[in-house]
Amino acid sequence: MNEHTLSRRLERVAALVPADARLADIGSDHAYLPVALMRRGLIAMAVAGEVATTPFSAAQRTVRENGFEAHIRVRLADGLAAIEADDGITAISLCGMGGETIRDIFEAGKARLNGRERLILQPNGGEPELRQWLMDNGYRIVHEDVLRENRFDYEIIVAEPSGPVVYSPEALYFGPLLMTERSPSFLDKWQRRLRNKQRSLAGLQRARQGVSEHTLHDIAQQVRWITELLG
Numbered sequence: 001m002n003e004h005t006l007s008r009r010l011e012r013v014a015a016l017v018p019a020d021a022r023l024a025d026i027g028s029d030h031a032y033l034p035v036a037l038m039r040r041g042l043i044a045m046a047v048a049g050e051v052a053t054t055p056f057s058a059a060q061r062t063v064r065e066n067g068f069e070a071h072i073r074v075r076l077a078d079g080l081a082a083i084e085a086d087d088g089i090t091a092i093s094l095c096g097m098g099g100e101t102i103r104d105i106f107e108a109g110k111a112r113l114n115g116r117e118r119l120i121l122q123p124n125g126g127e128p129e130l131r132q133w134l135m136d137n138g139y140r141i142v143h144e145d146v147l148r149e150n151r152f153d154y155e156i157i158v159a160e161p162s163g164p165v166v167y168s169p170e171a172l173y174f175g176p177l178l179m180t181e182r183s184p185s186f187l188d189k190w191q192r193r194l195r196n197k198q199r200s201l202a203g204l205q206r207a208r209q210g211v212s213e214h215t216l217h218d219i220a221q222q223v224r225w226i227t228e229l230l231g
């Protein structure tokens with residue numbers, strides 16, 4: 001992957017960034033996403049935020065080598081601290097991190113949000129916790145996607161500020177739009193998950209000792225939900 005050829009995962013994310021966006025890509029690593037979008041003339045400006053020095057330097061290098069220093073601001077910062085009020089950000093992407101990490105970044109950085117940004121999120125696990133934060137903070141999920149690459153199932157969640165919204169526990173778990181659309185890749189993902197969950201539930205039931213009732217109940221409920229979903 002590089003700024004010319006994105007992974008399939010980041011290519012899907014790129015397609016969900018609105019035209020002419022002022023994009024903050026947080027946890028940008030090499031800044032491939034904002035640089036690719038800028039090379040294609042699809043965004044107006046970007047902030048590439050990184051908390052770690054090595055990827056921060058890599059991001060600076062990609063931006064410099066592509067001659068985008070005037071259009072992409074690379075900042076060494078924790079989470080949304082990379083965003084400044086006069087950036088006028090209209091979209092924020094956070095990709096390739098755990099859903100709980102993404103949630104914590106939004107929670108810690110709430111004051112940096114201007115309340116108009118489209119959020120384009122690609123969590124690696126922890127999707128229910130992330131959706132819960134979106135619901136609790138008045139974001140409606142407007143698009144969801146699931147894809148498989150290198151033997152991993154990735155979900156993409158796009159959310160926009162909307163005011164109060166309520167999702168059921170099952171919708172938070174599966175994704176409100178994904179569970180309605182029931183695409184082949186979504187059903188494949190949950191077929192695989194069901195087999196894994198059934199295996200771990202059987203293992204835990206055999207071990208029993210040291211396994212909390214809460215854990216058993218939780219996994220048993222997930223197995224029930226997935227079984228019902230797959231019909």
Ligand SMILES: C[S@@+](CC[C@H](N)C(=O)[O-])C[C@H]1O[C@@H](n2cnc3c(N)ncnc32)[C@H](O)[C@@H]1O
Pocket residue numbers: 010026027028029030049050051052055077078079080094095096097101105
């Ligand atoms: C696995 S990489 C993903 C890179 C890229 N977004 C992608 O999807 O390919 C995660 C990046 O997030 C950065 N990161 C983790 N926590 C962060 C935080 N609180 N603020 C900014 N960057 C963070 C890490 O340093 C790392 O470079």
